[in-house]
Amino acid sequence: MELAAAKMIGAGLAAIALAGVGIGMGTIFGNYLSAAIRNPSAAQKQFPTLLLGFALTEAIGLFALVIALLILFAF
């Protein structure tokens, strides 16, 4: 197979990591929402933790982006 084509396929495969990020995001916000509906008075206090989890999960998706960019441009 040609190297250029293999690179494209590899970069596409790197984007599969986004499936995990999607599940993680859904879990974080879904669990926060269900907990906040059960106990709204405690929800405000956990909001920073929610944002921290959001940022950490989003970073995983961006790691995938970095891998894809490395495959496309660095090798």
Added chain:
Amino acid sequence: MATNPMQQFEVHRIGPHLSLNGTDLSFTNSSLFMLISSILIIIFFIAGTRKVNIVPSKIQLLNELVFNFISKMINETAGPNARPYFPFILTIFLFILTLNMVGLLPYAFTVTSQIIITFFLATAIFIGVTIIGFAKNGIGFLKIFAPSGVPIFLFPIIVAIEIISFLSRPISLSVRLFANMLAGHTMLKVFGGFVVSLGIVGGWLPLSFSVALTALEILVAFLQAYVFAVLSCIYLNDALNMHH
């Protein structure tokens, strides 16, 4: 018409070419924006503490807000033992926050989108935390690789995993900040390119996306600075409070 969205990340020299033993020491746009950010932080604190009152002025209130925010965060994540490291964490947080925020201005250069800057910051923290850990706990700091309550047949695997996760800390810490900034700014510029290429008729949709993305980027700029500071505190906590 549409320019390359990666062009914004190019480092170029400002002023004369300086070099020392073959190492390029020239003043670049990266150094310029680091200088601007540092000066902004200094002005912010000087303006806030010039005339300190019991009833604070607006700028003093902002100062106290930042100060208390980081102080509380350190107490929650690393405990009172980490008090001596408060100035360092505050500096790291404010430096990254200001670099991210200044980078969001049009035509500004985002210093934190350069992997070498974030990798340097993360490695400095990593080495510092390792030294602090060995200074506080002696050789007992190696217990960080051996969590208690692990079955004996799993022990070698767990130790290997712990060592790898410890060594990958600077990489994950730096790539997180770098990738967020790189991806966000590239996305902003790509949508900006759509506005230009679709013109006055169809350009309104990407323009509104662009506005929403800028709001998201401001959130991300703050969050990533916060995450960087929180993770530094968590690493410090590992080194300072070892009882497991």
